Amino acid sequence: MGLMDQVELPQPVKYVFNWGRKYSLWCFNFGLACCAIEFIAASTSRHDFIRHGVIPFAHGPRQADLLVVSGTLTDKMAPAVKRLYEEMAEPKYVISFGSCANCGGPYWDSYSVTKGVDQIIPVDVYVPGCPPRPEALLDGIIALQHRIQNESLKDRIAGRRLDPVTLGADAPLALEGSSS
């Protein structure tokens, strides 16, 4: 990344830079189960997250900035998710979409389900719901964009992440932005 991981960018440059990054999130959808259907619904005409600058046509994890894990992660699937996450280039973001990806959801006592994708990869935004409405995903995306806007790329690349946001449980966006 050259300079960016060594120096803190001056504020105006950082602003423009982050503004550009937050509106071109190439998104890799890890559609695992039911929630993936709602993810698709969010990408089609009625909800249309492309207007928020999320482009769901990443050719693969290597070209993606954002990983949306939507659905149940099973123990058998977990290594594949981890590997695909590792293939993504920094700075990368993860939205955990749906109760299953957050914590195991209705299968909290199942023998074969991983209780949350955060056990294997770090998550930036949790979107609760089973399945969450497409609007909730839009909300999650806006929360993530807010975070990207206020972020220091140097910290991010050095692996210093902010605490994850849980939609509906954490402080409203405006407060979160001003505190960081």
Next chain:
Amino acid sequence: MSELETKERIQPGSAPGEDVAFEIIGDGDFPTTDMSLSIGPAHPATHGVFRIVLEMDGERVKRATPVIGYMHRGFEKLAEYRDYRQIKALVNRHDWLSGFSNELGVALAVETMLEMEVPDRAQWIRMLMAEWNRILNHLMFIGSYALELGAITPMFYAFRERDDIQALMESATGGRLHFTYNQVGGLKIDLPKGFLQESRRISTQVRERLPDYDDLVLGNEIFHGRTKGVGPLSTDVALSIGVTGPTLHATGVPEDSRVTEPYLKYGEIDVKVPVGENGDAFDRFYCLLRRIDASLDIIDQVHDHIPAGPVNSKLPKMVKAPEGATYVRTENPLGQLGYWLESDGGRTPWRLKMRTPSFSNVQAIPHLMEGALLPDAISILGSVFFVVGDIDR
């Protein structure tokens, strides 16, 4: 099947209608090794986490082995730890595109064991919802199959309809995918005011818009080229491995438990089952699309039948199925869904065995793919309509 033209086998590697002569160079004993190609578990064409290992001889598939289990969530075991009210919130998630139809099966099974009379109104509304759910499911596959063949647009059309229908179902059930609307003995709540008008309106609207799909997909030359004569399934093979639903209908067998073994009130109305001829990918898709028409016909009939009255019956605080076992089969959107429910008289089932349509249908994939070309393999994979959660449970 008069609309279907006679099928013509398209020569591999040639434009439709044009012959290509292959010339074999050498004496034929050039040593080659087979390549094993693993598609999935995360591959856009497998819509879900389904893995298939292909043994390739050049461009031809020699053997295809589906690897399942990436979405195994242990439904059958979990059902043994949920009481009868909770199970329905669990089972509507195994085939996530047919939530309503799944819960219906469990509700029917428990009601059969309890020998419970379900109010007429509830039965008719269940049919209405089940058919809307069927349409939702089929629309999704119409979109995704076209997407796998490289056409993005039909997906947007399919979701235009899906969003309307989901909003309709949500107004009554509160859910967009997982409705949890059934209850042992009836339904959770009655329909909201104005539901039937809205339902009529949407059914007319969907019917008006269906020709779009005929034009966009079914009448598309590329689509014909990719699907006609690809992956034909014979009736014998289909029956021997228990294929059901549109995949079976495409081979010309109109087996549908709504007709052959009517449950709810299906016996009182006219249910059409569209069938194909050749059992190839085109026919499978054709049956799927025509099933939407058939479901709309049922919906229109149901609208005129829904009587007034209660929608649920009085239940004890704790529903307990009596000791014994029962098997209930219903026609899920993708085929026959069966629940084997065994109870020891306790508050949870002793065993809930599922017979899911997708599980049986994917067993046809090795038969279909043998000898197919690699690009056709994707076409075949998408044309055997399955939901991964329904395979793995």
